[in-house]
Amino acid sequence: MSALPGSYEGTAVTGLDSSPVEAAPEVLAALPPLTAQTEAEAREIIARYPEPRSALLPMLHLVQSVQGYVAPEGLAFCATMLGLTNAEVGAVATFYTMYKRHPTGRHLVSVCTNTLCAVLGGQRIYEAVSADLGVGHDQTAADGSVTLEHAECLAACDYAPVVTVDYEFYDQQDVESARALVTALRRGERPAPTRGAPLTDFRGISRQLAGFSQHADAATERAAVDGPGVGEPTLIGVRLAAERGETAPPMDEGLPSPRPSQAQGGPRKEAVSQAQGGPRDGATGQTPTKRAADTAVASADTPAERAGAAQHHPDSGEPAGRAPAERGREGTDTPPTGTGAGQNNSVEREV
Numbered sequence: 001m002s003a004l005p006g007s008y009e010g011t012a013v014t015g016l017d018s019s020p021v022e023a024a025p026e027v028l029a030a031l032p033p034l035t036a037q038t039e040a041e042a043r044e045i046i047a048r049y050p051e052p053r054s055a056l057l058p059m060l061h062l063v064q065s066v067q068g069y070v071a072p073e074g075l076a077f078c079a080t081m082l083g084l085t086n087a088e089v090g091a092v093a094t095f096y097t098m099y100k101r102h103p104t105g106r107h108l109v110s111v112c113t114n115t116l117c118a119v120l121g122g123q124r125i126y127e128a129v130s131a132d133l134g135v136g137h138d139q140t141a142a143d144g145s146v147t148l149e150h151a152e153c154l155a156a157c158d159y160a161p162v163v164t165v166d167y168e169f170y171d172q173q174d175v176e177s178a179r180a181l182v183t184a185l186r187r188g189e190r191p192a193p194t195r196g197a198p199l200t201d202f203r204g205i206s207r208q209l210a211g212f213s214q215h216a217d218a219a220t221e222r223a224a225v226d227g228p229g230v231g232e233p234t235l236i237g238v239r240l241a242a243e244r245g246e247t248a249p250p251m252d253e254g255l256p257s258p259r260p261s262q263a264q265g266g267p268r269k270e271a272v273s274q275a276q277g278g279p280r281d282g283a284t285g286q287t288p289t290k291r292a293a294d295t296a297v298a299s300a301d302t303p304a305e306r307a308g309a310a311q312h313h314p315d316s317g318e319p320a321g322r323a324p325a326e327r328g329r330e331g332t333d334t335p336p337t338g339t340g341a342g343q344n345n346s347v348e349r350e351v
């Protein structure tokens with residue numbers, strides 16, 4: 001897992017040095033060089049941040065966009081430009097899965113095999129595509145067309161099972177549609193994603209992730225930005241809420257007030273006390289235990305913390321956990337009007 005092949009410092013930092021990162025000599029020899037333009041673009045990235053080291057993530061995407069992966073040369077380039085050690089850059093490059101440590105194919109195919117996709121067929125899709133390509137996880141087909149990987153949840157569970165190509169979404173796949181997609185990619189085609197920007201290739205999307213346009217002209221770039229962004233499954237919740245007349249709580253509900261006003265017993269503490277159904281005169285603070293519990297409720301930063309503190313308050317009257325009145329209610333129904341998310345059971349009772 002070291003950043004550089006055989007790198008002692010990489011091993012020392014990560015404690016793990018097993019998987020090979022050294023490409024074959026002919027592959028290294030064929031890598032496109034990091035040019036003066038790469039350096040100029042790196043400086044452009046660095047200028048976006050107050051501290052040079054903050055530019056590391058887009059810098060890694062930049063070298064990946066040129067060479068197809070974070071090669072030892074690209075890693076050392078980032079370290080030199082940012083004043084970091086190779087070990088520091090390697091620790092980052094080996095932590096995030098979007099930074100590849102082997103030469104990648106023209107396209108990166110990611111098959112979600114996380115829970116929801118897996119039960120709906122994601123694992124079968126992965127196995128079928130893997131068999132077609134003759135490769136496993138993080139490996140590249142012999143023709144250099146596709147690198148395959150298992151992916152954890154791609155944050156598109158409402159479209160499961162999901163496959164991405166170069167991080168563009170192909171929703172609600174099955175074994176045959178995914179096999180057809182990969183076959184088309186190997187023929188050099190670029191099937192349109194279900195939503196989002198048109199497909200380019202792995203180096204192109206890496207360039208975009210570095211903060212530069214991957215498109216040849218402004219019109220193409222504009223069209224990519226204007227690609228279809230959302231599908232029906234994402235909107236189902238919105239439609240159901242509209243049908244039921246449900247609305248979201250105000251945006252500022254539950255936001256913490258500045259601590260000084262809390263310390264002074266200012267408006268927030270009073271509001272919290274009222275929200276908990278407590279008395280305005282502070283009569284609950286009659287014992288050290290109750291005073292401590294009041295303080296815990298008043299100083300909570302989030303609705304969840306406040307609910308937890310209130311649940312353990314001596315005046316709560318209910319043990320921690322789900323209240324008996326709640327146990328028969330299943331599902332994800334919106335709480336009754338007047339009780340927002342994060343408010344605890346005792347609050348609902350008192351309201």
Ligand code: FES
Nearest residue numbers: 112117153154156
């Ligand atoms: S489990 Fe596959 S997108 Fe969430």
